[in-house]
Amino acid sequence: AQSVSQHNHHVILSEAASLELGCNYSYGGTVNLFWYVQYPGQHLQLLLKYFSGDPLVKGIKGFEAEFIKSKFSFNLRKPSVQWSDTAEYFCAVTLTGANNLFFGTGTRLTVIP
């Protein structure tokens, strides 16, 4: 079955630590990939997206993600986290030609000042 897996359910980091959140998908076709962030009490916001081209994607707020097709992965990274990055992070996938977003279960990030 098609799925999106986020293996880290809750990550706790100190400020200035580096971040990497894992995302793996299991779709056979061509995919479009997204990372969304949900701050407490707020709506989902797009961090970055990958459709084609350079597999290293730069997003907002210093986030980046790398698409590794052979590993079916799209991991999110940030070299130095801030307390304000405390939020829930969701990886999502659409199949090329379809519009529906399939979401992972999310990773809760807590950054300790």
Add this chain to the structure above:
Amino acid sequence: EAGVAQSPRYKIIEKRQSVAFWCNPISGHATLYWYQQILGQGPKLLIQFQNNGVVDDSQLPKDRFSAERLKGVDSTLKIQPAKLEDSAVYLCASSLERGYTFGSGTRLTVV
């Protein structure tokens, strides 16, 4: 541009009661989605509209959930009768091509 508007923000009902949620998408966005986000899980698609036609409602529990999108603009999602397991945040999103915008959601608590 204005975002996706949803109302109400919060709703508490007793089981077996009915409830309705409203969504106003971004102007010009042809595609509208309703997602259900249960605590601790990622959003799950309930129904997708293209203009006022249904594209995908395979995950909608049709015995109790219904949705409509009048004139291809606003949409309502209804639950009748509600069950305890319907407690969740109901998100509306709209898209144009591959750009998605989400509303703030309606948090439903069924007691």
